[in-house]
Amino acid sequence: MNEDQYRKLRIIYMGTPEFAVTSLNVLVEAGCNVVAVITAPDKPAGRGMELQQSAVKKYAVSKNLPVLQPEKLKNPAFLEKLKALKADLQICVAFRMLPEAVWNMPPMGTINLHGSLLPQYRGAAPINWAVINGEKETGVTTFKLQHEIDTGDILLQESFPIKETDTAGTIHDLMMHVGAGLLLKTVKGLADGSLREMPQLLSTDQTLRHAPKIFTExxxxxxxxxxxxxxxxxxxxxxxxxxxxxxxxxxxxxxxxxxxxxxxxxxxxxxxxxxxxxxxxxxxxxxxxxxxxxxxxxxxxxxxxxxxxxxx
Missing domain, CATH: 3.10.25.10 (Formyl transferase, C-terminal domain)
Structure with a gap:
């Protein structure tokens, strides 16, 4: 396969916050064929409770990318629209949990970008917990979605140090860019067949750390x-x-x-x-x-x- 094979893939991109915009932008700038973007519905916010678009929607509209905003991902009408797009691959970055009817639809499956070195820090707040636990290193992982959350086969990983003065905010911003680059590398590797999926394994000297949602307590x-x-x-x-x-x-x-x-x-x-x-x-x-x-x-x-x- 030639190295531009990845441009032929029909890709559906799913994401909502600013974190997901960087990855989408890198894919678009690299010439990936993003046939649709799925993001959260517009929500009222601010004093005037005016409808606000997600960061991903604003970007998608600026690039004339088709946007879908389903309230419910199991809605039959939405699933029909998704099917009609005939995607080869779906990419999920900082979005919500997907039902199997969605993640299992494209022939190449759905890949997710996660903010930790899986299997460590599975869950909703991997950046926060890595810093709270005093880790000296973290990273990003691309993996294939399957039934259990954050447990799918690993495609690629990239690590970087956590400095003594880093905060969740500085790690978030660094990870946003490192993750975007890793995602593009993953798409290219899947397109040319050079990537091999690896199961998530924990070495015998490791303790599994989790990243549950952050609550007030x-x-x-x-x-x-x-x-x-x-x-x-x-x-x-x-x-x-x-x-x-x-x-x-x-x-x-x-x-x-x-x-x-x-x-x-x-x-x-x-x-x-x-x-x-x-x-x-x-x-x-x-x-x-x-x-x-x-x-x-x-x-x-x-x-x-x-x-x-x-x-x-």
Missing amino acids: TCEINTTRKTEEIYNLIRGLSPYPAAFTFLKEKKLKIYRAEKLPVVPGVAAGEFTTDGKTYLHLACSDGSLNLLEIQLEGKKRMLIEDFLRGYRF
Whole structure:
């Protein structure tokens, strides 16, 4: 097969947020034949509750790509439209769970881009949990969809380091670009027959880590834990939904902090401040110097700006 074989594949692309736009753009720019884009229905948002299009829909419309926005993926009318598109391959990036009637439709199946090195961190929040758990490395995986979520055969993987100062936000942005490149490489490999599917296997010395959905209770800081753990929780939940504690019974979200090795002279959970330049949160074995925060009812701000208007 010649190296442009991938351009002949009829591809249906499924995705919703900004993360999925980067991959779609890379495929379109490479000359892939995207015959339709499937994304979430328009939703009312903002003060005027005006209908908002997903990031993927906005991009698709700008490129004159046909868009389908089914409320329900098992809807017979939608399935008929999907069938009529005669796709060779479907690609799913940051979309919802697909029923078998959808993922099993094209002859080459459906591939998914996942934000971890599978089988590690299967689930809804792989970026967050890798940072929360203090991992030094993460990556992206392309794999074939099958019945159990995030368990299909691996096609390609690419890893990269997690730096000490990285947050879920910085990893998300890096992964968006690394993943887009890996996805294009996957499509080319499937088209020319050079890719071999590999089952997800865990080596004997590995413990399987999961990436469940983040809930409010996940975000509350337990100050009796070690400084390192709390620091990683803050990084892993920044910029959204953000780790929090309480200051005078008001919720205090923490977006950025740095570790202080000095054991505080106050109990874990207590704050110390000079009222001007620093606000420290005591942990079980050290302190955190808070750098960027948001107090309930206020806007997000740097600590110096916060202290200028707050009286302890």
